Amino acid sequence: MTTPHRIVIAGGGTAGWMAANLLAHRWANQAVTITLIESEDIGTIGVGEGSTPTLKRFFQTLNIPEYDWMEECQATYKVNIKFTGWSGNNSHSYSHPFISQLDIFSERAFHVNALTRRLGLDVETQPDKFLLAGYLAKKKLAPLPSHNFPFDIEYGYHFDSLKLGRFLRERAKSKGVSHVIGNIESVHTTSSGDISHLVCQDGQKFAGDLFIDCTGFSGLLLQKTLGVPFRDFSDNLFNDSAVVLPTPACANLPVETESVAMSNGWRWQIPLRNRTGNGYVYSKQYQEKDAAECELRRALGMENTNVEAKHLSMRVGQCERHWEKNCLALGLSQGFIEPLEATALHLVQTSIELFADNYSFGATSAQQRQIFNQEVSERFERVRDYIVCHYKLNGRNDSDYWRDNRANMKLSESLLSLLDVWYRKGDIVEEIKRQGIGQHFSTTSWHCLLSGYGIYPPPALNQPASLKESGDLFEEKKLAAFFNRCSLNFDKQSTLFRAG
Ligand SMILES: Cc1cc2nc3c(=O)[nH]c(=O)nc-3n(C[C@H](O)[C@H](O)[C@H](O)COP(=O)(O)OP(=O)(O)OC[C@H]3O[C@@H](n4cnc5c(N)ncnc54)[C@H](O)[C@@H]3O)c2cc1C
Structure with missing residues (x-):
């Protein structure tokens, strides 16, 4: 390649700076220039403080040690999401712990007990009893085991989103990304419909080969300029x-x-x-x-x-296409599925990774774009289903909001089918496999949601008194003893970081 490939990123929120860092890293040895333009007047959304475990991979890929960024971003570790009051009883809560390597010993027992419970026997089905992170969360232990603990632990983070943006900005600049402050006033296209250049209020002009739209909810490049329609999810996600x-x-x-x-x-x-x-x-x-x-x-x-x-x-939904012509949208400009389960940055990161795998400098085909768009849309839809399920299953009666969510039947075929299998006492593990959706939320995550809520028929009468002790279905005491012993390898988060 003789002339460098010019990548122009519009927008300097978390999405823009994540893209700048990942692409600068991935294409460090290519003839590529990356310029990021952001407006000081418009600013960033300034929220988005929780992640999934995928963000750990983001920092590992960039070789950024935790001590470098966590301190600057006031970050803490996250191993669990605790849902309180969703079932209708304000003091009831359940957990969605992140799943670690060690949990291979107990995940099956969790699935078997959930099925047994659906068949009417009163066995243990609370997620935190089966997963290490449930124990870590209860004891407020940071997920960093002593050096001789042999299993990988999954975790995410909590962080100050503004500080994370600033950290990523400085990091990207140190890797050669050019940073421009300016208000993009107009976006220009060629006769073939590609974006040719952006013009800022002060008259500066930025031409490029690839444009990445990270302009947040305003969707300036992909939606407003290229006219890609936005499909909102308000039919089954009411929050705005x-x-x-x-x-x-x-x-x-x-x-x-x-x-x-x-x-x-x-x-x-x-x-x-x-x-x-x-x-x-x-x-x-x-x-x-x-x-x-x-x-x-x-x-x-x-x-x-x-x-x-x-x-x-908030604008909840997704663009019909995330990559159109020479423009890719990332972050809020590509779509958003509301903050429950904190999936937004996860979708940004996985979209950039997939894009970088598929993008060819010089000649990108319509077919490459189509495959990418299908895959990303599918991710948004399956993540949406998991979130929607929280609302659909609620047991609250304190407002029309909750009653309408429960009554709502505008659900995807995929979710309807999952719920049908669950209620018919079918094999939910097989159903998730049949639909091929386990890579979005795992079988165990689905069990956390459905079991955690307690979506079960009333237990049959005349339960065998010794059932919980029988050892065949769930060795509760043994498993608790095992996880409690494992927990001895972890320290309290408050001994690592001083709060305040
Ligand atoms: C209430 C709420 C809670 C959330 N919680 C979470 C969470 O817990 N976890 C999670 O992962 N995500 C969460 N999110 C989503 C998360 O905030 C975003 O995904 C993330 O911050 C990325 O935003 P962004 O970079 O796409 O957009 P923004 O932060 O809005 O950045 C947009 C950028 O575009 C620039 N810009 C716009 N127009 C122009 C223009 N004309 N010229 C120049 N620059 C321009 C702005 O200056 C800014 O730099 C939450 C979102 C909301 C609304």
């Missing part, structure tokens, strides 16, 4: 708003996000080292903005403080 309010840091730092059901949505509680992030995600159709803020303040005991709340609107 959020109100955010920080509280002081917890002294004994948890290693889990808590998602607590509210009257018309849910609120997250994310422990950072210097503060706790809180946000109430709700639907404007069911609750006014001011009422949502009051409810959040009340829940946090913040009614009488003047800490300012931040209100946000």
